[in-house]
Amino acid sequence: MCGITGWVSFETDLTQRREVLDAMTGTMACRGPDDSGTWLAPHAALGHRRLAIIDLPGGRQPMSVTTPAGEVAMVYSGEAYNFTELRRELEGKGHTFRTDSDTEVVLHGYLEWGESVADHLNGMYAFAIWDARDEKLVMIRDRMGIKPFYYYPTRDGVLFGSEPKAILANPAAKRIVDADGLRELFSFTKQPGWSLWFGMSEVEPGTIVRVDRDGAHTRTYWKLExxxxTDDQETTVARVRELMTDIVHRQLVADVPRCVLLSGGLDSSAITGLAAARLREEGEQLRTFSVDFVGQEENFKPDEMRDTPDSPFIRDVAKLVGSAHQDVVLDPAALTDPAVRRAVLTARDIPAGLGDMDTSLYLLFKAIRAESTVALSGESADEVFGGYRWFHDDTARNAGTFPWLAFRTGVQDGGNLLRPDVSRKLDLDGYIADQYRTALAQVEHLDGVSADERRMREVCHLHLTRMVRALLDRKDRASMAVGLEVRVPFCDHRLVEYVYNTPWSLKTFDGREKSLLRHATKHVLPQSVVDRVKSPYPSTQDPGYAAALQQQAKEVLATPGDPVFELASREWVTDAVSQDPATMTSLTRHGLDRLLDLHHWFDIYRPELRV
Known part of the structure; x- marks a missing residue:
């Protein structure tokens, strides 16, 4: 797991621009605290920061191979979980290896198969290869978009990096944010390829981008089909169990301490149970970690998203599997600390406005990093198996828009935080409608299925190609900001493909959400978790959190000429800070969090707005 960056210029001698490459590489020191490396050639420069996970002494990068026709150099971020099998296959084809790292296997895979190496990989990855034999750069991203990857075409080449901040460290990249960037920021539709920064794009999941003297060329190597x-219910459950067991076993492979993120929900508990069983076979006790808030269990009140607190279920799982468990308990002061907010913003590069759900995740990962370097997460199970409440809400799933927006109206603009003139210019409703039509056009259908099955395929596709990508980016940025590698077993493409094509009637065969996962993993779960209703990532209910937001927002109001008010409505903020924090709505709290994110983001990034 690492941070990668680079620069290709067909008209500049990049061997004379080391200081720029060093600056780009240095922005990602948090992603790779263990090592740093650079590689320069006349028209290509590669930078790498390393978090050592496998083959600690042998996996240094950039890594290169000299061929008779020229050098091939690579920077790589991620994990190839099938690298052992690929290594044996490549050795059978005559390749020899100097290290035990998966990086070298991927590089030799490219030498053997070219860009088609992507078809052979199982894992999470973003890598770039400069192939001097053809003077081209090849950028490849994993199928689900687990590892972030951005690029910025220039007049004579391209800049790239794991995160926008690496690209923005190059003087050729301009810190411009236009209306289209803002529309997506406030809409939660996750437009494919979107970057907040004008001129910058994501390498889309399952995509290869090749850059040569003729420009950039894009090819999709994987998509949902x-x-x-044809499997019956029993066979389907057995296949899911088989896949889950294999995936967890593969993703536990590491030369550093491992753990599991445990929330007490079905998803993380299933990962925990399977991982604990595997580690017991190896004579090792599993470590588990959870986030909680001071007084949350004692004072918990059910709301529209959460029926129960997490703590009792976490205790049941930890007791059953015998894990060494640790709760990371946070209070409003920690959650609203401006320094923590700024750290999160710097990690994510965007003012996402998720408040305590972002700061608590960052603080959880920071605490975990003191004990472990690799963590397995239950992220993406809801998208794969159909777990969110709006999957099962007729109004939301048939609303003619993205179901998560229909279920919680108003979140897209921060609860009316935006100035009215800005809202009119952005026309978020029109943008969302356009994105929804575009997203639906990408869905393939089978003949002869019912209208309900057809619709649920669309709903599943929307989540797997839109919503999940935003959540994966959030988790990667927050974890890598503290040098923690988070692995997501539910994003294994074999599982995703299989479950995606399972009829909705099978996904809900017991009348509940995530029936397949529930029955496939109940042998490693306590009954309380088997019976538990879906509950999302926790959020503090302490009114002290809202009160702290109000106090900080008052300071923003008192700051003359604060650029946040180029977007935010002073009238809305003035009203929000006067409300009783004990009765404040979640939308108002969300708007205050978004205001504070924007305030600090303007200060950190100094963007040029073009609205």
């Missing part, structure tokens, strides 16, 4: 599902 509609296939007929």
């Amino acid at each position: 509609a296939r007929e599902h």
Whole structure:
């Protein structure tokens, strides 16, 4: 797991621009605290920061191979979970290896198969290869978009990096944010390829971008396809169990301490149970970690998203599997600390406005990093198996828009935080409608299925190609900001493909959400978790949190000429800070969090707005 960056220029001698490459590489020191490396050639420069996970002494990067026709150099971020099998296959084809790292296997895979190496990989990865034999850069991203990857075409080449901040460290990249960037920021539709920064794009999941003297060329090597599902219920459950067991076993491979993120929900508990069983076979006790808030269990009140607190279920799982468990308990002061907010913003590069759900995640990962370097997470199970409440809400799933927006109206603009003139210019409703039509056009259908099955395939596709990408980016940025590698077993493409093509009637065969996962993993779960209703990532209910937001927002109001008011409505903020924090709505609290994110983001990034 690492941070990568680079620069290709067909008209500049980049061997004379080391200081710029060093600056780009240095922005990602948090992603790779263990090592740093650079590689320069006349028209290509590669930078790497390393978090050592496998083959600690042998996996240094950039890594290169000299061929008779020229050098091939690579920077790589991520993990190839099938690298052992690929290494044996490549050795059978005559390749020899100097290290035990998966990086070298991927590099030799490219030498053997070219860009088609992507078809052979199982894992999470973003890597770039400069192939001097053809003077081209090849950028490849994993199928689900687990590892972030951005690029910025220039007049004579391209800049790239794991995160926008690496690209923005190059003088050729301009810190411009236009209306389209803002529309997506406030809409939660996750437009494919979107970056907040004008001129910058993501390498889309399952995509290869090749850059040569003729420009950039994009090819999709993987996408969700509609296939007929012929397995019966028993066989389907057995196949999910088989896949889950294999995936967790593969993702536990590391030469550093490992743990599991445990929330007490079905998803993380299933990972915990399977991982604990595996480690017991190896004579090792599993470590588990959870986030909680001071007084949350004692004072918990059910709301529209959460029926129960997490703590009792976490205790049941930890007791059953015998894990060494640790709760990371946070109070409003920690959650609203401006220094923590700024750290999160710097990690994410965008003012996402998720408040305590971002700061608590960052603080959880920071605490975990003191004990472990690799953590397994239950992220993406809801998108794969159909767990969110709006999957099962007729109004939301048939609303003619993204179901998560229909279920919680008003979140897209921060609860009316935006100035009215800005809202009119952005026309978020029109943007969302356009994105929804575009997203639906990408869905393949099978003939002869019912209208309900057709619709639920669309709903599942929307989540797997839109919503999940935003959540994966959030988790990667927050974890890598403290040098923690988070692995996501539910994003294994074999599982995603199989479950995606399972009919909705099978996904809900017991009348509940995530029926397949529930039955496939109940042998490693306590009954309380088997019976538990879906509950999302926790959020503090302490009114002290809202009160702290109000106090900080008052300071923003008192700051003359604060650029945040180029977007935010002073009238809205003035009203929000006067409300009783004990009765404040979640939308108002969300708007205050978004205001504070924007305030600090303007200060950190100094963007030029073009609205």
